[in-house]
Amino acid sequence: MALAKALKQNPRQIAQTIVENLDLSGVIAKAEVAGPGFINLWLNDAWVAQQCEHAEHDERLGIVKKADPVKVVVDYSGPNMAKQMHVGHLRSTIIGDTLSNLLEFLGDEVIRQNHIGDWGTQFGMLIAYLEEMGEDGSGSLKDLEQFYKDAKARFDADAAFADKAREYVVKIQSGDAHCLTLWKRFIDISLGHCEEVYEKLDVNLTRDDVRAESFYNESLAKVVSDLDKAGLLTESDGAQCVFLEGDEIPVIVQKRDGGYLYATTDLAALYYRANVLGAKRISYVVDARQGGHFKQVFRVAKETGFVPEDVRLEHIAFGTMMDKSGKPFKTRDGGTVKLIDLLDEAVVRAKEAITAKDDYSQEELESVAKIVGIGAVKYADLAINRESNYIFDWDKMLSFEGNTSLYMQYAYARIQSIFRKFGGEIEGEIIIGDALEHRLAVMLLRFEEVLLRAADEAAPNQITGYLYDLVTLFMRFYERNPILKEGVEEQTKMSRLLLADLTAKTIKQGLDILGIQVVDKL
RNA sequence: GCGCCUGUGGCUCAAUUGGAUAGAGCAUCAGACUUCGGAUCUGAGGGUUAGAGGUUCGAGUCCUCUCAGGCGUACCA
Secondary structure, eight states, rough: OHHHHHHTSSSHHHHHHHHHHOTTTTHHHHHHHHTEEEEEEEEEEEHHHHHHHHHHHHHHTTTTOOSSSSSEEEEOOOTTTOEEEBBHHHHHHHHHHHHHHHHHHHHEEEEEOOOBOOOOOOHHHHHHHHHHHHHHHHTTTSSHHHHHHHHHHHHHOOHHHHHHHHHHHHHHHHHHHHHHHHHHHHHHHHHHHHHHHHHTTOOOOOGGGGGGGHHHHHHGHHHHHHHHHHTTEEEETTTEEEEOOSSSSSSSOOOSSSSOHHHHHHHHHHHIIIIIOOOOOEEEEEEEGGGGHHHHHHHHHHHTTSSSSTTTEEEEEEOOOETTTSSSSOTSOOOBBBHHHHHHHHHHHHHHHHHHOOOOOOHHHHHHHHHHHHHHHHHHTSSSSSTTTTEEOOOHTTTTTSHHHHHHHHHHHHHHHHHHEEEEEEEOOOOOOHHHHHHHHHHTTHHHHHHHHHHHHTTTTHHHHHHHHHHHHHHHHHHHHHHHTTTTTTHEEEEEEEEHHHHHHHHHHHHHHTTTTOOOOO
C-alpha cells in the first residue's frame, strides 16, 4: 500500500501483481491479497519444520552473530559511594544489565561502565568521621546509611569537625596522601556493599567495569579549555557556561569557585568513551528526569567534536518506581528503601509463594527461592515499557499467572519434567501436524527478530512480551497435543518432543538475556 | 512562566513504529479433569484509546488546541 502513492495505482492491483509474480519456492505455501491491499503469506510447513530443526541443533538457536559488530558502552547502575544502594538504583542496574547481555549475545562488543559517584564534598565529612572512628570505622560502615547520618550529625553539631571536613575535601583534591588513603578505604568498603547487591541480583557487573567519577578528574580542566578554544564558552555570573541556541538554561561546566560539575564529568566521560574506548554507540541507562541534562550534554559533545558525528548517543530513560498506591516507593517512615533489604524480602516472599504447593528440602528451598524471588523482581521491572512509571507490587510479581517470571519458569520446569519422564534420546524430525503446531513453530522462529528489535529500541519488554506469547501458545499446544500419552505415534511423539525442547531452550535463552535463571523443578 | 513526559475496560499493562475487527493478565461470571505437573486450559461480559478539530485510502500512534497528572527548570549528582 505504500507503493500505491508512488505508482499511482490501486493498491489491490499492485498486491495482485506482486502475488502473481512471487517465487514461492518452498518457503511460502500460499499468498493471498486481502482487504485494501494486504498480502497474506502462509509459510510452508516443511520449511518451518526444517528451520526449527536447525535452531534445535544449534547452540545459538539459529541466531547468527552480527556481521558488523560495534563497540557499545552501556553506562548503568552508577551508585553513589556516600550512601547505600537504594531502590532508585534498581531499574538502571537491571535494565542496563539486560541491554548489555542482549547486545553481547547478538555479537556486539559491550563495554559496561559503572560510573560510581566517588567524588564530591560529602566525602570530606565522611573520611573525617572515618578517621575519628579509627579501627571501628570499618565496623560501623556495615550500615552506610547510619554512618552517613552520624557523620552529618557530627558535622552539624561540631564546628571544629565541620572545618576539618571541609579541609579534608580540599586535601583529597590536592592529593594529600593521608586523606587519599582514608578516601580509598571508604570507597573500597562502600563498593563492597554494592558488589554484595550485584551478587544477589545476579548482575554482570564487576570491579573491572567501574570507571568512577574521580577517574575523569584529570581531564576536567581540558574539557573547559577545549570548549573555550571552540569558542563556546561564556562567562556568566562568574561561572563558565555553554549557551546552546534555543535553550534558556546554559550548561555550566565550571562554577564561580572554580569547581567542576557533573556536566563537565559527563563530557569528559563522553570523550573518553568515544575516543579512547572507541565506542560507536553509548547508552546511558538513567532516570527519565535527567532527560534535559543528557540532551544538552550530548549536544555540546557533538557540537565541539568531543564525540564524532557517527557515534550514537542515547539516553535510555526509565520511569520512577512507585508503590502499590501510586506514590514514590518509600519505607513506612518515609525513608528510602535499601536495595539489599528489598532483595532479601523478595527471597522470603518467594519462599512463601512456592512452599504453598510443593515440598522442598531445605537446600532446594533456599536455592529455588533465590532464583524465583530475584527473577520475579527483575522480570516485573523489565516487562513494562521502561519509560512509564513502574508500580512495584509483590503479589503481582510473585504470581504464577499472567506475564510473570514464575509462569515462564513453571513452563520451563514442566517441559523438563516431560523429558525426565521420557528418559530416552530423541530420534526423529519435526513434522508439523496441525495449525497449532504451525503457529508454535513460527513463533519459535520469530525469536531472533524480537531480539533485534529489543536491542535497537533498548526495550526489554519486547522480550518478555514475546516469551509470554510463546509460553501461552506452548501451553495450549501441550494441552491439546499429547506427547507421551498412550497411542501417540512414535514419529509424532519425537516431533512434539523436539518442539517442546526448542521451546524450553528459547525460554531459557530469553530469560538468560534478562538475567534470570531457570530451574528444572519448581 | 517555559520545557519535557504521560493519559488505552474497575486495576496493571500490550499494540510489530501509520495498517485489517485495539489485545493480554488480574478481578467477575460460566465451563473442561480417573492431571504426559490443574501452579493448567476453554469461554463470556466489560472500550467513543482524556476531549475537540485536522492530515489520508487508513490514526491509540502524526499535527493543532483544550483538560488532567507527573517531572525538570544556572553553579548537587
